[in-house]
Amino acid sequence: MGREVNRLAAFGYLVVLGLFAGMIVLCFIWGVWEYKKPKDPGPLFIDLDRTIDERSEERARRVSKAAASEPSAHSRKAIKVAELSEPIQNPNVDETIRVRGDVRIPKGEVIPYNMIVEGNLTSQDDVTFQGGLHIKGRAIIGARNRIEKSIVCQKELVLLEDVIVYNCIDCEGLVFIKKGVRVGVGVEGGGIASASTICLEKAEGPLKIYSKEGIRIVGSVREAIPEDLKQIIEVKAT
């Protein structure tokens, strides 16, 4: 009798164990099934060609540009604090980046690299280039820019007011220099060499200049600048 009870208990124990194991297997069996014979292997379909219709686009355009660019009061405070404490000097420039295409450097930016631009370069005001510049197209250097090494430019070069170039400038095209520009202020000195003509707005300051086709002193550089370059400068100013 006792043995029979023991057998029954053992059988019951095995059944419970089997049920438990079965339920665990049951959990995974569906997953394995779907993995082996997938009915929904994905991916979730996204139409890569979809666009937003005109109506909603127009609505988005109505948003005031001023409101979109205005930071919140709290953030303005944060920006102020961060700007005041921002370090900008990097005397050991050892990296060069090469950019294919036209480049516009925004106002106040600090570029801690040497740059090779395979296109045109336009920099807005107060930009600091801590390395040198090699521009294969045209270059318009904005007012109060600082170039801590040299500029090599293969087409026209425009230096706007109060630009400082520490070393030298070598340009294959026309060079237009506005008032207050200083070149060669670094310990290595240097001057401006052009394979074409150099137009100076005012011959002030110790500029060392060599030009293959002559130097013109003009009342305003704007008069001498070709029309298409003028347009670029005007766009930059806005």
Add this chain to the structure above:
Amino acid sequence: MHKEERVAADILERFVEMDYPKDDGRYEVIAIDDGSTDATPSIVDEYASKFPFIKAIHRAGNGGNGKPEALNIGLKVASNEIVLTFDADYLPPRDCVKRLVAPFADVEVGGVMGRVVPVNSPESLVTRLMDIERAGGYQINQQARYNLNLIPQFGGTVGGFRRSVLKAVGEFDETKLAEDTDLTYKLYLYGWKVAYVNAAECYEEAVLSWDMREKQLTRWAIGHDQCLFEYFFETLKSPVLTFWQKVDGILLLGVYTTPLLILIGWLTGIFTYLAGAPWWCYLFPAILFVFAYNSIGNFAVFAEAGGSLFLDQRRRSIWLLPLMLVDLLANVWVCSKAFFQAIFLRQRRCEQVKPPVWAKTQKRGVGKDNYNKALNSFWNNNTHRWDKTERSGNGMHYYNERKNSEIKRNHGKRG
């Protein structure tokens, strides 16, 4: 892009086709070739010479040190206020840019994040599980955080930020392995918000194998834990965040420590089962919380993924949910390891910035030397590197297959 020749052309093609005005200078694509030695430079140059709005930046020699460094270089030549970032293996739809820039109309929004969808999900078990995990992580997790005005995360890709704000909060931190989490917390602590746009979906190539997954997860976990150490107290003390944002912020910072807590819970469970509950258990009711966390926390991600698949009308994929246990086990191992790696990294960094102390009488100090050697080798060889995620470059193949099946299905419905 660091050695991305398999995918570089695909993503640049997507940006060429992007439905966004391209002739007024507001749209510019900056492709950063981060010192690649394969065909990536020539691919990006080819696109830059064909399309005036694409610029190619090449780093010679110093590349491959990670995304934050490359992003900081790209930002130097980005001339517009709103900057969006995409990884090289991403395939954005034509409306993606419009959808991502729209939230910036709100003056409080400093960052935006879209939804990431793996395109190669049929490729392996890992990709299928990643597909499920991504679905839950974005459609439920991020969306809920955004709706509840908590802390949705900027994920570093299919997302963007205001350039001026990034400059103000200090650019991308190149010492962090999760520059995206770092930026999220910087934004919130400075009073900005991050908007989540579920409709700005974008395909990515998910990792294919477990070892690639381990590398990726290790990088994320260490980076996230670095942020935990840095921002834990700042988040608690912040005068800008609301109470619930602080709670969510702390939980989000600790998200990669969850697997470690789970491991502790399992070990405690085994210990108490084998040894019986020791007397001090009664003195530490906190242990109950570990058990509770272990029981509930484990299943949160399953519920999240299931809910998301339901919303995506991919109910058959819900069958795969139990197999996510495999992913959970992997997470427990990798994230627990990463937590200690992050502690070592932090200690190493602290030691580096300590000023030299006086020259005390020299001891032999073998123990400390050996410890430092081990730390140095750990620092140099193991952790502080940006493990490259390999791409199969099959994204467009899977997309085209899926598109064809969708066309067939719709055709059948009409018939």
